[in-house]
Amino acid sequence: MNLDLFDTLEPSDNRQQQLAQDAFVLRGFAIPYVPELLPALAAIQQAAPFRHLVTPGGLRMSVALTNCGRLGWTSDRHGYRYTATDPDSGRPWPAMPAVFLRLAQAAAAQAGFDAFMPDACLVNRYEPGTKLSLHQDKDEQDYNAPIVSVSLGIPALFQFGGHARSDKTERVPLFHGDVVVWGGVDRLRYHGVLPLKEGQHPLLGRQRINFTFRKAG
DNA sequence: AAGTACCA
DNA sequence: TACT
Numbered sequence: 441m442n443l444d445l446f447d448t449l450e451p452s453d454n455r456q457q458q459l460a461q462d463a464f465v466l467r468g469f470a471i472p473y474v475p476e477l478l479p480a481l482a483a484i485q486q487a488a489p490f491r492h493l494v495t496p497g498g499l500r501m502s503v504a505l506t507n508c509g510r511l512g513w514t515s516d517r518h519g520y521r522y523t524a525t526d527p528d529s530g531r532p533w534p535a536m537p538a539v540f541l542r543l544a545q546a547a548a549a550q551a552g553f554d555a556f557m558p559d560a561c562l563v564n565r566y567e568p569g570t571k572l573s574l575h576q577d578k579d580e581q582d583y584n585a586p587i588v589s590v591s592l593g594i595p596a597l598f599q600f601g602g603h604a605r606s607d608k609t610e611r612v613p614l615f616h617g618d619v620v621v622w623g624g625v626d627r628l629r630y631h632g633v634l635p636l637k638e639g640q641h642p643l644l645g646r647q648r649i650n651f652t653f654r655k656a657g
Numbered sequence: 658a659a660g661t662a663c664c665a
Numbered sequence: 666t667a668c669t
Binding site for chain 2: 481493495496497498499500501502503513520573574575576577579595632
C-alpha cells in the first residue's frame with residue numbers, strides 16, 4: 441500500500457471551497473465550457489506553439505507555455521514581461537477566444553470579482569515530473585484585478601502560500617475542470633505547482649493544461 | 658530565481 | 666539559505 445494525497449482524494453462534490461479571504465476553488469466550474477475550450481486551444485497552439493522559456497537566472501522552465509490575448513507573458517535572461525507579439529514568430533499572440541473570456545468572467549464573478557477584463561491568458565502545459573516553483577504574479581500593471589486559473593487534464597497539487605516566500609503553504613489538489621480565483625488581499629500570495637504525478641486523462645492524455653487569466657496592461 | 662544546490 |  442502506498443497511498444499518497446492524490447490516491448486518497450477524488451474530485452470533490454463541494455462545488456466551492458474558500459482558501460482564504462479573497463481566494464476560492466470552484467470545483468468543476470469549467471466542465472460545461474470544455475467542449476468549446478479544447479478546439480480553441482488547438483487553434484492557439486497551432487498559431488503559437490508551446491515552447492520552453494528560460495528564467496532570468498538562465499535556467500529552463502520545465503513547464504511549456506504559450507499565450508492568447510492582447511498580451512502574453514514571457515521570460516528570458518533579462519527578466520519577465522508581457523509582450524504584444526510572440527517572440528518566436530514576431531506576430532501578435534492569438535486572440536483570446538470568446539469562450540475563454542466568458543469562462544474567466546463567469547469564474548471571477550462567482551468568486552466575487554465583478555467586471556473582470558483579462559487581456560492576457562497564459563497557457564501552461566505540464567507533463568508528468570514538471571512543476572512550477574513558488575512565485576508571485578507581480579508583472580501586471582494593477583493588482584486590483586484577480587487571477588483566474590483553470591485546470592484541465594491530469595490532476596496537480598497546487599501550493600498556496602503567503603506574502604513571503606518562506607511562509608507555510610497549503611496544498612490543494614486540482615482536477616480537470618477546477619478553477620482557482622484569487623485577488624483582493626490575496627492577489628500577491630505566493631503559489632506554485634508541485635511536480636506532476638504520472639497520469640492519463642481521457643481527453644488530454646498525459647498532460648495538464650492550465651489557463652491563467654490576468655489583467656496585465 | 659516562474660530555478661537549483663546544499664545544509665541542518 | 667545562497668545565489669547567476
